[in-house]
Amino acid sequence: MGAYGSRYEAIVGIGIELFQLLMTAYVDGGEIMTQKDQEWMEQYIYQVVRRLPKEQREEVSMELRELISDMLEQSGSSESDCSMEKVLSELGDPAEFAKRYRDDAHCLIGPEYYDTYLWFMKIVLLCTLISTFVMSLLEGIHHVVGSEGEGYVGIVVRTFVSCLVNGITNCAISCISVFGGITIVFAVLERQVKKNGLRDGLGKKVWTPGELTSIPHKKAMIDRGDCIVGIVFIVIFCMLLIMSPNAFSAIVRSGANDKDVTLVPILNLMQWNRILPLFVIGLLVGLADEVFKLIVGIYCYKVMISCIISGFIQIILGSVILKVLPFWNPDFMIQMELQAMKGNTGAEFIKEWLSGGNVSIMSNVILAFIILCTLEEIGVTVYKTIRYGEKYSFL
């Protein structure tokens, strides 16, 4: 019995010692934490690290466990129950904490590019808004005119309503896409630039006062409004040519009370696949020139050269389109004749006027008009550059 007793005591003794050892280790570790405290701590840490990059999470968790238990130890010595609550509220919002751990500025467009982004966005949105609205307007008119007539007032009201509805929807859709597109492009570009360290290379160029240019003469400034009008016009024209070349049609009314409405296309839609690319290239060259002017903002040699090059390209393309390619609808005459036979005086008149080689005269008149406009623009640009803008040519 005695042997048993001593053995029993020994076992119990060891057990108690072990327990005490464990307890001291537990307290030594500073973890005078209840299960609930532990839970709270882990929840807090989780709320911080889930907002951090994966590769940082584990280490930050360890750091925070160390910190929180240190803080708890400190406050636990003076107070009793709710010390974990106190510690966590001292550390504050986990989201805020996580933000401090992330050193890189978390914004889509950084401050460095923000001004450019905003400027660019405003202009592109403006252009998109105006061109989309005008397009919708034209399309609406076209649609209504093309449908069966049912009285003047009905047509006007329907045109108005459909234009408004279409215009607003199209504007909303295109503005949202443009907004998204520009934002993505800027965000990607900025990240690329940062990654490749392109900015460092550029940034190291030491600025000297020699780079200062004299303040531009008022007349050397390019009117932004003009550029925007030009861009909008080109975009609208381009969209019309691509999406609905039918818009360029003669509207012929015939029959009793002019109730039958027929659209006779002026352009050669059969050959459109050959004509359209040249047309679009010409317009895009013009667009590039306008955008360049908008960016530079001052008449200088670069703008002048861009203007001359784009002008000549446009003249050449214009000549090819009007004089070489079969630009006009070859059936126009036949269709007009058909309408004239139905008793339409307008068609009769047009037919009379166009017969006898007037088609080529029309081509020539339009071409001359294009050339004149282009030369006028080149002339103005050259004059303003030489007269006022020379000094800024190294811009």
Added chain:
Amino acid sequence: MASDKGEVAKGGMPVGEERDLLDGLLLELRRGTIVLSVLSQMKEPRYGYALVQGLEEKGVPIDPNTLYPLLRRLEKQGLLQSEWETSGSKPRKYYRRTELGNQIFNELRIQWEHMAAGMKQLLESE
């Protein structure tokens, strides 16, 4: 300094919006000195919370949620190096200045002394 928006109480302590303004400015003022104060304490290896307490005792308190991220940033910049000490009862991360950290710290200290002297002159001549 009385404005129509905020009022200054009799004792000169600002209230309301001016209080916020003052807090913001103070925060900015402290922010500039945090790196230097942390670097100054890192000659010998120390762990985060000891640093919090040490700085507080010396009258330069810094919030743990500012200090911990800062230590990591300084390590990333190569001014501090860290080591996990696991032999104790719980794992602790010890930070200390690197060679680069020493150089930068000395440089910053000289600059700070110039700045403090300059500021002193400015404020005394006020």
